[in-house]
Amino acid sequence: MRYYFSIKIYEYSFLTIVISAAGKLPKNNRISWRGDSGLSDGINDTNFFKAGLVGGYYDAGDNTKFHFPMSFAMTMLSWSVIEYDQKYRSNGVRPHSGTHQMCTDYLLLTFNSSATKIDSIYSQVGGSQNGSRIPDDHTCWMRPEDMDYKRPVQIANAGSDLAGEMAATLAAASIVFRDNDAYSKKLIKGAETLFAFARDPGRRRRYSVGNSFIEPYYNSCGYYDEYMWGAAWLYYATDNNTYISIHLLIRSICGGITPPSRTRELGSSRTQALGFSWR
Template sequence: MLSWSVIEYRAKYEAAGELNHVKEIIKWGADYFLKTFNSSADSIDRLVAQVGKGDTSGGSTTPNDHYCWMRPEDIDYVRPVTECHTCSDLAAEMAAALAAASIVFKDNKAYSEKLVHGARTLFSFSRQQRGRYSVGTEAAIFYNSTMYWDEFIWGGAWLYYATGNSSYLQLATTRGLAKHAGAFWGGPDYGVLSWDNKLAGAQVLLSRLRLFLSPGYPYEDMLMTFHNQTNIIMCSYLPYFSS
């Protein structure tokens, strides 16, 4: 999301003297992601899903990441590392983040290409090893994931922006995928962009693509659908007025 803000408002960040600062923040996060899997490889079979332990039972007396909130630099107790082999949602979201960051750093060709390579590897892993990262882990207690279809659209859209490879746009505009992600049925959290649901953000991103780049056939039908859904969501945020 921070990368997206720089992509849209880079000139504003620069005018405020904050462009280098925000790029430092994005790079810190991107570099961390690159350390959680073999980012130099073309394919992977695992990534680090969690560092630390987050017991939220309320009765724990053993120090953990929820027992006492502090900077990682100040933590002196052992923090376990949890790997996952089937975590489509997490991997696709990380791919989206790296792809977006690669656009921010397009003036640094080597680093931008490194981010794109990592994004491709993660997205391929997310598609091949299907599953939710929180299944069977303690993350289900505090950051449970309900699906991964929305992350496929989100990740595919960002990878298209970063690479121009039409296969990613083809995936992101697949009607069946949109249906699985809940694009046509709504729901209690429909229209809310959150850590668990990226559909609203993906629809805005793809609407932007339709408005400014207009890729046309065979993507227009689904892009128009996403655009219409975005309009409906935006109208739902506004109060009704009677003339």
């Protein structure tokens, strides 16, 4: 009985992600009362792709797309798939099918993912400023399908926290998608580009500072934790020792969380730095 309820809890929790999907929804969409939305997001605001910033997931009860918490949520989902893949499979559940890719495809639109060096990242779509009296995501509480107000796009020219978190997301997802070699490599390339941005000495600032659309809602207090988080997941995805060296350097200064154990794959000598597990 306990196991039955654990599966049900997972299914219901997973639906909270599906319910929040933005953009063009798949034909097999499981939420009958949700339809396509936000199809003009970023169309006239972005420089990288003609697709604009359509897709991804809305946050909480409003229609804002906050890229920082969206990225963290998807990294955690990837982690659960990596750690419990066989249990998911044995119960006929593949949570990354479609759900992961709706997020990773979207994040690849938020920076020039075809480049190896970037100078900006789109950090948010929609939102509201405190005290706002114009139509926006907080003065107009409505179904995303009915949005008819302007949705501003925020861009960050610096932000090691945002870039490090997004790098972790793409790196973790690249492991989930290893059965799709081309897509997995695309995610790794994007993660490495983002992490290089995060480590650029001229861009080592918090992405939220001074931005009235972000700071009151998802303010960041630092970026060293994202350095550790992003570097650890990149090491996990690539086996490149440069990343674990960065992780250990930052960890020696301030400590932190690391991805799950790779004892079965790498042996104990290489898992001392990656010793955290769900278990």
